[in-house]
Amino acid sequence: MPVFDLSVTPLRDLNSALHGLNDGANDTVFEVTNPRGHHAVAVGINAPVTVKVHGSVGYYCAGMNDGGNVTVHGSAGPGVAENMMSGTVVIEGDASQYAGATGRGGLLVVKGNAASRCGISMKGIDIVVHGSIGHMSAFMAQAGNLVVLGDAGEALGDSLYEARLFVRGSVKSLGADCIEKEMRPEHLALLADLLARAGADADPASFRRYGSARRLYTFHIDNADAY
Amino acid sequence: MSYHNPQTPPRKSATFDDHTLAEIRRAAATGIYDIRGGGTKRKLPHFDDLLFLGASISRYPLEGYRERCDTSVTLGTRFAKKPIHLKIPITIAGMSFGALSAQAKEALGRGATLSGTSTTTGDGGMTDEERGHSDILVYQYLPSRYGMNPKDLRRADAIEVVVGQGAKPGGGGMLLGQKISDRVAEMRILPKGIDQRSACRHPDWTGPDDLEIKILELREITDWEKPIYVKVGGARPYYDTALAVKAGADVVVLDGMQGGTAATQDVFIEHVGQPTLACIRPAVQALQDLGLHRKVQLIVSGGIRNGADVAKAMALGADAVSIGTAALVAIGDNDPKWEAEYQALGSTAGAYDDWHEGRDPAGITTQDPALASRLDPVAAGRRLANYLKVMTLEAQTIARACGHNSLHNLEPEDLCALTMEAAAMARVPLAGTDWYPGKSGF
Amino acid sequence: MCGIVGLFLKDRTLEPELGALLSAMLVTMTDRGPDSAGIAIYGAGTDGAVKITVQSPQPEADFPGLEAALAPASEGTARVAIKSTHAVITVPAAHAEAVRAALGTVAPAIRVMGVGENVEIYKEVGLPRDVLARFGIAAMAGTHGIGHTRMATESAVTTLGAHPFSTGPDQCLVHNGSLSNHNNLRRELTREGMRFETENDSEVAAAYLTAEMASGKNLGEALEGALGDLDGFYTFVVGTRSGFGVLRDPIACKPAVMAETDRYVAFGSEYRALVGLPGIETARIWEPEPATVYFWDHRTAA
Numbered sequence: 001m002p003v004f005d006l007s008v009t010p011l012r013d014l015n016s017a018l019h020g021l022n023d024g025a026n027d028t029v030f031e032v033t034n035p036r037g038h039h040a041v042a043v044g045i046n047a048p049v050t051v052k053v054h055g056s057v058g059y060y061c062a063g064m065n066d067g068g069n070v071t072v073h074g075s076a077g078p079g080v081a082e083n084m085m086s087g088t089v090v091i092e093g094d095a096s097q098y099a100g101a102t103g104r105g106g107l108l109v110v111k112g113n114a115a116s117r118c119g120i121s122m123k124g125i126d127i128v129v130h131g132s133i134g135h136m137s138a139f140m141a142q143a144g145n146l147v148v149l150g151d152a153g154e155a156l157g158d159s160l161y162e163a164r165l166f167v168r169g170s171v172k173s174l175g176a177d178c179i180e181k182e183m184r185p186e187h188l189a190l191l192a193d194l195l196a197r198a199g200a201d202a203d204p205a206s207f208r209r210y211g212s213a214r215r216l217y218t219f220h221i222d223n224a225d226a227y
Numbered sequence: 228m229s230y231h232n233p234q235t236p237p238r239k240s241a242t243f244d245d246h247t248l249a250e251i252r253r254a255a256a257t258g259i260y261d262i263r264g265g266g267t268k269r270k271l272p273h274f275d276d277l278l279f280l281g282a283s284i285s286r287y288p289l290e291g292y293r294e295r296c297d298t299s300v301t302l303g304t305r306f307a308k309k310p311i312h313l314k315i316p317i318t319i320a321g322m323s324f325g326a327l328s329a330q331a332k333e334a335l336g337r338g339a340t341l342s343g344t345s346t347t348t349g350d351g352g353m354t355d356e357e358r359g360h361s362d363i364l365v366y367q368y369l370p371s372r373y374g375m376n377p378k379d380l381r382r383a384d385a386i387e388v389v390v391g392q393g394a395k396p397g398g399g400g401m402l403l404g405q406k407i408s409d410r411v412a413e414m415r416i417l418p419k420g421i422d423q424r425s426a427c428r429h430p431d432w433t434g435p436d437d438l439e440i441k442i443l444e445l446r447e448i449t450d451w452e453k454p455i456y457v458k459v460g461g462a463r464p465y466y467d468t469a470l471a472v473k474a475g476a477d478v479v480v481l482d483g484m485q486g487g488t489a490a491t492q493d494v495f496i497e498h499v500g501q502p503t504l505a506c507i508r509p510a511v512q513a514l515q516d517l518g519l520h521r522k523v524q525l526i527v528s529g530g531i532r533n534g535a536d537v538a539k540a541m542a543l544g545a546d547a548v549s550i551g552t553a554a555l556v557a558i559g560d561n562d563p564k565w566e567a568e569y570q571a572l573g574s575t576a577g578a579y580d581d582w583h584e585g586r587d588p589a590g591i592t593t594q595d596p597a598l599a600s601r602l603d604p605v606a607a608g609r610r611l612a613n614y615l616k617v618m619t620l621e622a623q624t625i626a627r628a629c630g631h632n633s634l635h636n637l638e639p640e641d642l643c644a645l646t647m648e649a650a651a652m653a654r655v656p657l658a659g660t661d662w663y664p665g666k667s668g669f
Numbered sequence: 670m671c672g673i674v675g676l677f678l679k680d681r682t683l684e685p686e687l688g689a690l691l692s693a694m695l696v697t698m699t700d701r702g703p704d705s706a707g708i709a710i711y712g713a714g715t716d717g718a719v720k721i722t723v724q725s726p727q728p729e730a731d732f733p734g735l736e737a738a739l740a741p742a743s744e745g746t747a748r749v750a751i752k753s754t755h756a757v758i759t760v761p762a763a764h765a766e767a768v769r770a771a772l773g774t775v776a777p778a779i780r781v782m783g784v785g786e787n788v789e790i791y792k793e794v795g796l797p798r799d800v801l802a803r804f805g806i807a808a809m810a811g812t813h814g815i816g817h818t819r820m821a822t823e824s825a826v827t828t829l830g831a832h833p834f835s836t837g838p839d840q841c842l843v844h845n846g847s848l849s850n851h852n853n854l855r856r857e858l859t860r861e862g863m864r865f866e867t868e869n870d871s872e873v874a875a876a877y878l879t880a881e882m883a884s885g886k887n888l889g890e891a892l893e894g895a896l897g898d899l900d901g902f903y904t905f906v907v908g909t910r911s912g913f914g915v916l917r918d919p920i921a922c923k924p925a926v927m928a929e930t931d932r933y934v935a936f937g938s939e940y941r942a943l944v945g946l947p948g949i950e951t952a953r954i955w956e957p958e959p960a961t962v963y964f965w966d967h968r969t970a971a
Contacts, residue, residue: 015447039440044377044448059437060444064377079431079444083375098431102372104416120430121372123416140426142416162418217421218404219259285822286847287902287922294920518860630849632919636900640852 006041007034014042018068021047037077042070045087062089065106081108084125097134100127103144109198116153119146122163128198138165139175147194149202157210165210166191168202174210181211250493260494262403264592265580266394266487266530266552271502273485273530274539276649277642278658282630289627296623297633300547302524303385303454303477306446310477311363311385311454313547314343315619316634317537319611320528320551321367321387321458322488323349325411326582327555328599329356330607331591334558336360337604338611342619347387347549350425352414353379360604365456368445370399370426373415377448385478386445387456388438390429390471393486393503393529395495396460399427403490406585408594435470442475456480461501461529465509472514472523480549481510483529487552490583503529503540505652508639511544520544521635534621541622542637543653557614558607559589671820671832671845672698672938675906676946677813677913677965680932683947687712688809692801694935694942695816699797701845701938702818705831706800707792709841709908712811714786719765719838721758722782722790723772724828728754731776742771753803754828755782755791762786780829780866785839787812787910792831812967813913815906815936817843824869834872836863837879839910844871845938846923849901874899878907889964892916896960904957906936911967921959928952934965 004014014032021028032053035041039058042051045068053061056074066085075093084103091099094112101117103125110118110127116134119127124143132150139155141163151169158175164187165178174180183205191204239245250261282288289296303310319339324332326349337360339346345363352374353366366383368375380386391397404420412419432441442455457471458480471479483503484496507527514520527540528549540548552560561569563576568588572579582592590601626634629641643658644650650657651664674694678684688710695706714720725731732751739747739758747760747768760768765784772779783790791804797818801807817832824830833841848854851870854877859865863876877898881891888909895905895916904923907914915936917925928935928943930952937943946952957963 011447012451016450019450040444040447043444046377059440060431063444064380064448066377078437082431083372083377085376101431102375104376117430121426123372139430140424159424161421214421216424217418219422282849286849289920515856515860520857630847630901632900636850636853638850638852 001029001031003031003033005033006036006038011038011040015040015044018042018045018047018049018051021049035072035074039077042068045070048087056093065089075112076110080110081106081125084108094131095129099129100125103127107194107197113150119144119163122146126194128194128200130198130200132169135172136175138163138178141165145190145194147191147198147200147207149200157212159216160210160212162212164190166207167210168207171208171210177213177216178210179213181209183207183209260492262490262583263493263496263580264394264488264490264582265496266485267496269497271485271530272504272646272648272652273502274504274536276504276645277539277653277655278645279535279538279542279625279629279641280643281628286630288630289632291624291627294627295632296627297635298619298623300524300635302456302526302547305477305519305523306451306475307385307454307477308450308452309384309454311345313345313363315615316541316547316622317342317531317615317618318344318365318526318547318549319346319554320482320486320488320549321347321349321365321389322551322555323351323373324354324357325349325351325373325406325415325594326488326490326592328590328593328602329354330599330602330604331555331558332357333360333604334602334607334611335554336364337608338554338558338615339363341608341612342615344615345384348374348383350389351411352376353383354414358382360608367458370429371415372430373425380445380449380453383453385454385456386449387458387480388442388445388476389458390438390467391458391460391462391482392489393460393482393484393500394489395491396462396484396500397427398491398495398499399425403583403585406583406594411594435474438471438474446475454478456526458482460484460486461503461506462499464501464506465513468510468525469513469517472517472519476523478524478526479510479514480526480528481506482549483527485530486528487530488555488582502652503527503531504649507540507543507545508652508654514544521546534618534623535625537618537622538625538634538637539642541634542641543639543655546635553614554611555591557611558591559602559610560587560591562589565589671843672701672818672942673816673832673843673845673904673906673936674698674938674942675813675815675843675908675913675915675936677934678811678932679934683932684812685810687811687814689807690946691814691816692807693945694937695797695801695818697942697945698816698818698938702820703796704821704826705792705794705819705828706797706817707790707819707831707833707843708801708804708806708814708816709783709788709790709833709835710806710809710811710814711787711839711908711910712789712809715759717762718759719762719784719786720789721760721765721769721772721784722755722788723758723779724755724782724792725776725779726754726828727778728756731779732756735776738775739768739771742767752791752805754793755804757789783833783835783841785835785910788835788839788841788908790833790835790841792817792833793828794826794831812911813908815841815843815908815913822847824867827867829867830869832871833908834869834875836872836876837882840875840879840882840908842871842875842878842905842907844874845904845925846902846918848874848899848903850899851901854898870901874903874905882909888912888914888966889962892962892964896962904938909966913965915957915963917957917959917961919960921957925957926954927957927963928954 043063058077062070079098081089097115113131118133118137135153142161155175157178340362347365454477456478457476459467461483484500524546527545565588642655835841848870851873
């Protein structure tokens with residue numbers, strides 16, 4: 001079980017060791033200590049490796065993760081799990097802005113709160129936030145699911161495409177072209193699965209669903225004030 | 228006997244000219260601003276306003292065809308483990324699959340590969356065909372992140388972080404629904420047929436301080452192998468270049484307002500940004516002030532048409548240039564042989580700029596299978612290679628005439644300017660004088 | 670546009686004749702460069718002392734009191750030998766920097782032509798014969814020297830614009846040709862800390878070699894680097910404290926003839942510059958190859 005103490009070992013060593021894994025190395029566990037807010041910790045993982053980070057990280061932790069299981073026992077800076085392809089990233093603490101930005105697949109779990117622009121431009125990722133999320137979350141979100149057990153800030157889902165948003169608490173305001181939608185059985189089933197995978201104890205029926213009104217899909221001058 | 232008072236003939240307003248009047252009526256009728264490609268159409272101070280001095284007695288020229296005049300360029304020597312080596316200093320600018328047909332992308336790849344230079348993906352990701360037909364492929368990292376994934380990042384030869392484009396510095400892209408075919412929709416993870424609005428800002432960073440961290444992440448993901456380019460639109464070239472360099476760029480791509488293939492609002496194309504000519508010296512100054520001129524390479528684009536433009540851009544300090552519009556024309560865009568069809572679209576060959584609508588008779592800026600099949604990618608690639616060869620020979624001819632054994636040894640001192648505007652922008656003397664506006668003493 | 674000559678003695682018995690031999694070679698090259706002339710002689714030095722060759726446009730005002738004026742900076746050690754418009758200040762190495770700095774205040778019109786343990790540099794506007802006579806070059810002894818007659822091209826006909834250019838201790842260069850990338854290179858070298866006195870392309874070549882040698886290269890290695898970094902046409906003859914080098918560009922249009930015997934190595938733009946040298950009839954005569962570094966050194970030759 002390799003241990004990388006980032007107070008003495010260069011970041012480059014950690015990331016190149018992660019990139020050097022073979023496809024079959026699925027029982028490998030990496031421990032990372034003293035991350036001390038380092039940026040780009042465990043980025044570009046392309047094997048089913050487990051990485052346990054003990055402490056808080058800076059920007060872009062687990063960026064572009066493809067198949068790794070990364071847990072941060074601490075909080076994460078901006079852009080955690082940005083553009084994730086597959087795998088799981090769990091943040092035990094809070095996440096800063098842009099959590100899961102442009103993510104295409106996999107599951108991002110934030111046990112605490114996520115700041116603004118959570119799930120911005122998401123393209124298929126599933127994001128479950130146990131706490132609340134900040135303003136402009138799911139801006140231009142294209143696909144995937146964003147689940148929030150707490151509250152959402154202003155302008156949720158502005159310029160939304162086909163991503164689904166589930167919020168249990170209050171929504172301060174909805175962004176342009178984002179509306180509340182009917183919660184159908186398939187949504188409840190989807191939500192139940194996501195909550196279970198994210199270790200969240202909550203009743204799917206207590207959530208409300210938001211999605212795109214699709215009014216901005218084709219330009220029309222009468223919608224110009226929404227642009 | 229009758230007497231008529233003399234009458235003044237009808238006089239049209241210079242301010243409210245025919246084009247302006249027509250645009251007002253169009254806007255009033257449709258309620259939609261005009262979106263188009265093709266770059267700015269107004270007359271701007273440009274490379275045509277500069278001339279080379281040549282060598283005679285005080286300097287000696289090199290013999291054409293015999294004495295070596297190097298055209299190669301290496302990009303990404305600052306941090307990347309695997310810099311890019313090009314045989315010619317003319318690269319193909321980023322244009323997306325989506326904006327362009329698969330055949331057009333293939334033709335660009337073939338032409339560039341024959342010429343020993345690179346081509347660039349665009350807003351929409353990398354296709355296998357494109358990767359396969361391009362020996363050297365630069366992968367754009369755009370605000371939309373359409374098609375962005377780590378596998379393509381690793382199979383690219385360089386990564387270009389696009390912050391802005393000359394046609395629309397500060398603006399995002401717009402791909403109308405007609406061009407969102409099944410394949411384009413799948414690559415971009417969007418519903419088919421909807422208008423696709425690209426963001427103007429990156430979703431997960433803003434400004435040079437964040438960019439430095441983003442570049443670190445991209446380098447870590449790709450194990451510090453790939454050169455990282457940063458592309459900016461010609462807006463504030465001194466600061467944008469300096470900040471791209473401070474953020475860690477290996478290469479700065481600077482796109483002046485003549486940059487033309489991006490579809491966006493006409494008002495943006497015509498009224499935002501600076502002419503290419505005006506952008507180069509401030510950018511070079513920034514590199515020089517940082518002691519990194521030639522160490523961080525500068526690629527200039529926007530209105531490059533011939534070998535003289537290449538040589539002039541390089542004399543002003545660029546390491547290479549990039550072409551978009553000219554490459555599309557070389558492979559067949561706006562060809563008069565489609566004149567009847569251009570007329571049917573309300574345009575004419577040479578003026579067709581509704582590239583975003585997907586009805587291009589030449590089969591280049593379209594996703595319509597019938598139109599796209601008109602373009603033979605092999606023949607079109609050959610045309611591009613021929614054109615690149617001509618540009619290179621032209622640039623060499625000029626460099627040799629100025630006594631240089633390499634295009635990179637061209638200097639601002641090889642130039643003079645025909646107009647005060649060009650003299651001021653390029654900081655080279657007005658022809659016949661040793662002075663340019665802004666030079667100390669005045 | 671120019672005539673250049675160089676003479677590197679192997680036989681120490683020829684050293685008293687160096688000035689006379691080099692003067693004759695240079696005068697022969699008058700047609701190639703009637704605007705100005707210059708010469709660098711590597712002569713005997715004094716242990717631990719540095720020679721600073723200076724020039725003044727108003728020698729009668731600047732030179733007579735110079736030794737006294739420099740006394741505070743040199744703690745009374747500077748000695749000034751006046752030669753027409755030039756003067757050679759000899760000062761212990763420990764005081765050399767202080768004296769150079771003091772020159773700017775005690776005699777602001779004075780320009781430093783060169784500094785070194787052995788080299789003295791003399792150059793002026795005018796016909797080579799007159800310039801040489803003015804400084805009594807023919808009477809000087811030395812181990813090697815280079816000279817230049819100039820027909821100005823793109824920079825001014827001034828003393829400062831005359832060759833040789835010296836940009837480092839005991840280093841100097843003469844150039845025949847025309848560089849085509851000197852503006853860019855000057856900007857780069859300036860940024861790296863080199864200082865330039867003129868707009869002359871040849872000064873850029875000299876500074877380039879100085880910068881390369883400052884980074885640890887020997888003269889031969891620095892000349893190899895010049896082949897890649899200097900563009901244009903050039904034949905260079907270069908001197909260092911103990912070395913002598915010749916380099917022609919890859920096209921090698923500008924003329925160059927060399928002669929070598931057991932007693933010397935000589936360079937001339939034309940053969941007629943060499944004809945007065947002793948034993949020239951039996952010397953090995955050749956034209957230096959393009960893009961080939963020729964390099965001799967007293968220390969390594971011995």
